[in-house]
Amino acid sequence: MSNLTLTDDIEEEDEEFPLTVTIPCGIIIVCLIFFAVFGNLMTIAAFIRDKGLRNVYNMYLINLAVTDLLLGLVSMPFYAVYTLKSHSWPFGYHFCKTYMVIDFALCLESILTIIVISLDRLLLLRYGPHYSHKETPKVAVLKLALTWIVAVSLYSPAIIGWDLWTGEDSVEQGDCDVQFANDLAFTASTAVVEFAIPFIAIGVLNFLIYCKIRKRSKISPVAKDALPSVTTAVDAKNRKAARFLAMLVVVFGITWAPYTVSTIIISFCDSCVDVNLYEAFNWLLWSKASLNPFLYAYNSARFAKNFQNMLACCKKGKVTDTTSGTATTNSKP
Incomplete structure (x- = not known):
């Protein structure tokens, strides 16, 4: 009787979703992957073609766009197979670990980059005209290198060696998950490091940016009369940057919070969160990679114009010379 029950359970777990579920989910997933790949490729191309x-x-x-592009090329396609096969991983144990290292590193790098962007805007307001002398491309590369080191280092040792350290394999055969998924202490700690602290840091940085902009907007009438056009320009620009950062924070909070909270709950109560709902939260997290290019275009006239030019070239079936006078004219902010 027990063997019969076990067999029924295994067959039930291996049963794939019906087509009425697979097809709509597949369409949504394909759209998310398309926008993550195509949108971020256009963002990178715009940066390359427009000086x-x-x-x-x-x-x-661009670092954020590269991160989102890799999520669209690596994390999302392989997990799409896993999702549509009713949470069955067909790529083996070792590739699962490699995949998890890449995915966790990319997700954390995305968060760290948003923190760096927020800090950069605050430094711009603080340094003013001296910003370009202090925040050089070399400094930017060093900051980004540091974020990648942190992103890879936080989870990778635990993903690779957890079952070796503990001597237990807590992931069922045919599944792909981190071995520490049910360890409350580790999961809660990483959730704080990965979501709570960055979210608070981003919130504080953006609040300081808002205060700085408000303070600048209260500049004396004499100063405004002396340099009216410059003051006004520094203020469509600072406010626009603050608005863009606020949108990034909101998108980050909406897409990450459900996944983080449910992950903590699962760590001490595996059956308290429906597995399909949890997978939906996972895709909601990745949807940020598909949404970010729209934010770039919405908040930057120059990015938007480059996107329009590239889409127009795609429609015509030819590549426009980016060094031509027309391209230069169309690239103005």
Whole structure:
């Protein structure tokens, strides 16, 4: 009787979703992957083709775009197979570990980059005209290198060696998950490091940016009369940057919070969160990679114009010379 029950359970776990579920989910997943790959490729291409976009601030945005692109090329496609096969991992144990290292590193790098972007905007307001002398491309590269080191180092040792340290394999055969998924102490600690602390840090940085902008907007009438056009320009620009950061924070909070909270709950109560709902939260987290290119275009006229030019070239079936006078004109902010 017990063997019969065990067999029924295994068959139930291996049963794939019906087509009425697989097809709509597959369409949504394909759309998310398409926008993550195509949108971030256009962002990177715009940075390469338009010299006017090559500044320190946009270097950070491009790092975020590269991270999101890799999520669209690696994390999302392989997990799409896992999701649509009713949470069955067909790629083996060793590739699962490699995949988890890449995915966790990319997700954390995305968060760290948003922190760096927020800090960069605060430094711009603090340094003013001296910003370009202090925050050089070399400094930006060093900051980004540090974020990648932290992103890879936080989870990788535990993902690779958890079952070797404990001597237990807590992941069922045919599944792909981290071995520490049910360890409350480790999961809660990493959730604090990965979500709570960054979210608070980003919130504080953006609040300070808002205060700085408010203070600048209260500049004396004499100063405004002396340099009216410059003051006004520094203020569409600072406010626009603050608005963009606020949108990044909101998107980050909405897409990450459900996954983080449910992950903590699962660590001490595996059956308290429906597995399909948890997978939906996972895809909600990755959807940020698909949304970010739209934010770039919405908040930067120069990025938007480059996107329009590239889409127009795709429609015509030819590549426009980016050094031509027309391209230069269309790239103005």
